Amino acid sequence: MSVESYISTLALPGNAPSLNGTYLEDIIDGYRTSxxxxxxxxDSEINEITIDxxxxxxxxxxxxxxxxITVKYYITCDSPENVHNSARELRGFxxxxxSLIRVIFNDDPDVYYEAIVSSITMEKIVNNSSLxxxxxxxxxxxxAYSVEEFVVESEEVDGHVVLTADYGGTSPAxxxxxxxxxxxxxxxxxxxxxxxxxxVGDPDEEDRTSAASKTKQVLNKSFKxxxxxxxxxxxxxxxxTTAEGDTKASREGLTVNSLxxxxxxxHGPSLVADIPTDPGEEIVDCAAYITYxxxxxxxxxxxxxxxxxxxxxxxxxxxxxxxxxFNVATISVWKRSASSDxxxxxxxxxxxQVWFKTFKMGTLNTTYGGVVIHSE
Numbered sequence: 485m486s487v488e489s490y491i492s493t494l495a496l497p498g499n500a501p502s503l504n505g506t507y508l509e510d511i512i513d514g515y516r517t518s519x520x521x522x523x524x525x526x527d528s529e530i531n532e533i534t535i536d537x538x539x540x541x542x543x544x545x546x547x548x549x550x551x552x553i554t555v556k557y558y559i560t561c562d563s564p565e566n567v568h569n570s571a572r573e574l575r576g577f578x579x580x581x582x583s584l585i586r587v588i589f590n591d592d593p594d595v596y597y598e599a600i601v602s603s604i605t606m607e608k609i610v611n612n613s614s615l616x617x618x619x620x621x622x623x624x625x626x627x628a629y630s631v632e633e634f635v636v637e638s639e640e641v642d643g644h645v646v647l648t649a650d651y652g653g654t655s656p657a658x659x660x661x662x663x664x665x666x667x668x669x670x671x672x673x674x675x676x677x678x679x680x681x682x683x684v685g686d687p688d689e690e691d692r693t694s695a696a697s698k699t700k701q702v703l704n705k706s707f708k709x710x711x712x713x714x715x716x717x718x719x720x721x722x723x724x725t726t727a728e729g730d731t732k733a734s735r736e737g738l739t740v741n742s743l744x745x746x747x748x749x750x751h752g753p754s755l756v757a758d759i760p761t762d763p764g765e766e767i768v769d770c771a772a773y774i775t776y777x778x779x780x781x782x783x784x785x786x787x788x789x790x791x792x793x794x795x796x797x798x799x800x801x802x803x804x805x806x807x808x809x810f811n812v813a814t815i816s817v818w819k820r821s822a823s824s825d826x827x828x829x830x831x832x833x834x835x836x837q838v839w840f841k842t843f844k845m846g847t848l849n850t851t852y853g854g855v856v857i858h859s860e
Contacts, residue, residue, distance in 0.1 A: 486562050498591035501555060501621070503581065507590070511577065512559070514569050518616070519556040523589065523597075526626055551626040553599065555585070556618045562611035571606055571615055578604055579621055587621055588631070595628040597621070605710040627655055628778040641673060645801065647674075663729060687833075720796075726751040759795075790818030811835045 491514055500507055500517040508515050532541040534550050561576070578601045587597040599621035606617035636647045636659075642712040649659060661682065663672050671685035718727040728744030731753050743752045814832040831839040841847045 488561050491516055491560065492761055496590055498589075500590045501553075502588045502590070503577075505588075506559070506577075507643045508574065508577070512616050513566065514559045514561040515557060515570060515574065516560070516741065517555060520553065520589070521551040521556075522551060525551050544599040548626050549853040550622060550624045551598070552602070553621040553623065554618055555621065556616070558614060560614040562613070567608070567613060567615050574796070575604060575606075592628075596631055597623050597628055598625060601622045634676075643739050657700045703757065712755060718754055718757045720754065725754075729753040790816060792816045 492509075496507060496509055497517045499520040499521070501507060509517065529549050530546050530548050531544040533540045533544050559567055561570060571660065581601055584598045584600055587599050588595070597737045602622040604617070604619045606615055608615050630653070636649045638645045638647050640646070661674055665672070667801040669685070671683070671687045673687070674682040674742070675685070712731065717730060718729065724797070726744065729740065729752050732739060732741035741751060769845045792814060793816075794814040796809050797812045811832055811834065813834075815829075816832075817827065817829045819827050827844065828840065828842045830837055830841075
């Protein structure tokens with residue numbers, strides 16, 4: 485029996501690691517894990533604050549640093565040629581894993597590490613018929629994770645849904661929170677026993693008594709040939725603007741005909757349309773309108789100007805009561821300076837700016853082809 489065959493009959497070492505489900509003892513002739521170090525180590529980095537006039541320092545925070553697990557091995561074969569072949573196969577297998585691999589040790593199959601092979605060393609000994617060496621598994625997160633996912637079932641306690649997560653770990657976990665809801669839901673909150681809150685949605689959203697319909701197209705308007713049917717001219721304008729002037733047809737669609745005579749910086753024509761709803765359908769969120777605003781400061785090629793597409797809503801009110809409007813979503817593109825080509829664009833959702841970008845732009849394009857609106 486060859487040396488390689490004999491080694492293959494030996495029981496797998498307890499400290500042998502499997503790499504993405506593969507033990508090297510099973511695929512490399514003559515390979516054997518001899519020692520593993522660093523599995524249970526945990527090094528931390530302490531951040532301190534030093535004040536010149538005070539002795540010592542003050543504690544700021546602490547974090548665990550990546551750890552390295554060193555695996556030592558040997559390869560023993562009948563001939564130097566076989567040793568070289570096994571060494572090449574070992575290097576090829578370890579080097580092909582260029583991404584994080586799952587490492588599970590034979591004597592601790594319930595947990596795994598996520599690591600990358602950071603170094604490989606080899607040294608020939610005993611007349612070139614045996615070789616020893618090591619490779620290093622660098623764990624960027626130094627924890628051992630449970631192989632089996634821990635699923636928490638909910639229970640109702642005093643009218644509240646309670647999730648009790650006692651996973652038996654030694655470090656704080658980052659659970660995946662999932663909720664299967666019976667229908668449209670605007671707000672979900674998770675509160676732990678320390679009073680900390682994970683909030684998804686808008687807690688100020690009014691409760692609904694009926695489910696909203698699925699997404700549907702409620703407005704699809706082309707402005708070709710100055711077709712503004714269904715829109716009213718200058719009935720409302722964006723904040724801090726004067727809605728005046730009118731529009732005209734262009735090859736692409738709709739453009740500005742006149743801007744009016746107001747001396748304010750932002751003025752120009754606006755078009756407003758109500759978002760229609762089906763007869764008898766409850767207005768769940770809001771009624772809304774679309775408006776275009778064009779503002780001109782100077783009548784030359786370096787004018788200031790802007791174009792806004794706004795979805796503005798109001799809650800239903802009793803007859804005769806004033807409507808309180810609120811911003812649902814707005815997209816604006818505008819020229820920032822009359823003396824430069826600096827432009828900007830921004831998106832607002834629920835009165836909060838969620839995106840902003842500056843860029844160079846030429847003369848302001850005031851032509852609009854149409855608008856499509858969907859609702860849920």
